[in-house]
Amino acid sequence: MTPGTRKLSAEPLTFLAHAISLSALHGPGPWPPEAMDLPDEPPRADDGKLHLPSVVMDGVRTHHFGFTPDSGTVQEIAGLLEEGAPHAMLHDRLARARALEICDDLPRELARRGLSRQQVYEAGRRLAEHGTRREAVKTGIVLVGVTGDERDRELLLLLGTLEELTLYAVVALLRTQPAQERERAVFELARRVTGWGRIHAVERLEGSxxxxxxxxxxxxxxxxxxxxxxxxxxxxxxxxxxxxxxxxxxxxxxxxxxxxxxxxxxxxxxxxxxxxxxxxxxxxxxxxxxxxxxxxxxxxxxxxxxxxxxxxxxxxxxxxxxxxxxxxxxxxxxxxxQPRWTELALAGVADPGGDGFGQAQHCALRLGLPILPQLVARLRVAPDDGFTWQNVLRLTDTGALVALAEELLPLDDLANGPGVVLGGDGHEHALELIVTELERHPGLGLPLIGAALRNRGPRVRRCALRALRAWPEPPAEGVAWVRAAHAVEPDEELRDAMNAFLTTCEG
Structure with a gap:
């Protein structure tokens, strides 16, 4: 089974089976990006909302915002464990919880209730090995961490190589491994991950x-x-x-x-x-x-x-x-x-299709080198390079910029809305940058404004409306475009702004 795929049967894929598959294909780690496509990954709606994976949310909350323990859920889960509830019932309840909000208090509550270490361990190991939902697996790792021992090392390392689970696996390794092996276990896991997982792991190596x-x-x-x-x-x-x-x-x-x-x-x-x-x-x-x-x-x-x-x-x-x-x-x-630095930067921007062009242009511009021709050459082979468009915007006059954009950007393809997509591809980013600039240069870039008014991104459409509003006398063609856009605009605030513009033009 290849990573990122799902079983064809009705039986859901466990996180452990997913990790074993990745390990067999790619070794101990780091694993490729598809490892982030976890067995319980929900369908991602194209609703324009910013999507933050839960591993990112856990990282941000632990480092910046904090979180409030969920004492009610702790009591409920502890009750299920105390009663010896079936695995499926416990798993399903944990799947709806947030492990980060119960992981500290749940072990203490279980100890207060006098649950045996063996009972807690068996429940945790079952969740870790057979869990199909991330929050349940995380809590299973927590329970293994407070009741397990050095024999759980390989399981924790394997599951921890999934960045979603690294934080919990790191803490569990520190609790379960012999004193002389704890740091080395965390070190091994830190080398297997590259994102938030590495941050969580390396932070536990401080002072080594x-x-x-x-x-x-x-x-x-x-x-x-x-x-x-x-x-x-x-x-x-x-x-x-x-x-x-x-x-x-x-x-x-x-x-x-x-x-x-x-x-x-x-x-x-x-x-x-x-x-x-x-x-x-x-x-x-x-x-x-x-x-x-x-x-x-x-x-x-x-x-x-x-x-x-x-x-x-x-x-x-x-x-x-x-x-x-x-x-x-x-x-x-x-x-x-030293001249060699200048030579290095210029060599990097000499190949407009080179992999290092972005870093080379960033260096060349900070060195004050005149590289506008190289940037234009780059856009001719990579018109979706938003970073280069941004630099060309700073280095050339608006008329030349508009002419270049009208020549290179796929305007018909960019008229792909309306929609509520907040972030688009490089072409859309370039269109937004340039149309934003047009507000300060009324009379330029009407084809760009027309494409932007029909783009799927509300920010792009809003920039187009502002650009037209800056014209002393908006052209009839542009007014007609706004009228057509207003009829199908899904964003209420933007629709009201379009209506106000049309009222002014037709009044």
């Missing part, structure tokens, strides 16, 4: 004195598919970044990791965690990294790191000594003045 873990944190462990800023502070401190950089001959992976950590800390000011301002060794580490980057390999990744750090040095921490700041600014200016 294991040389292998510390080395991994500096080279790879801080990287994740959410934001490197979440783990960069921990990697810098637990991994002792500055001491590692003092090695006379550091390996290239360490230098790359140092750049990634320091640039993430530079971006982290005001972000999800602390930034360079809170990193005690920031000044010497930044100085040492500049020396290593100047003498090592020249790559777009390192150039990006250097430019990000340079940007932070324009407004550094208030408690840094002015002499240190001045020295760092000079050092980074000297490093970036």
């Amino acid at each position: 004195d294991d040389p292998a873990i510390r080395a991994w944190l500096l080279r790879e462990g801080f990287r994740n598919h959410v934001m490197d800023e979440y783990l960069a502070p921990l990697a810098a401190t637990t991994g002792d970044l500055y001491s590692a950089l003092l090695d006379p001959e550091p390996d290239e992976a360490l230098v790359d990791g140092a750049g990634g950590i320091l640039s993430a800390l530079a971006r982290g000011e005001g972000g999800p965690t602390t930034g360079l301002d809170a990193y005690e060794d920031a000044v010497p580490a930044l100085a040492r990294y500049a020396d290593l980057a100047a003498a090592g390999q020249f790559t777009l990744e390192r150039l990006d790191h250097l430019l990000t750090i340079r940007g932070h040095l324009r407004e550094p921490a208030a408690h840094w000594l002015p002499a240190d700041v001045a020295a760092l600014r000079r050092r980074y200016a000297d490093v970036l003045a």
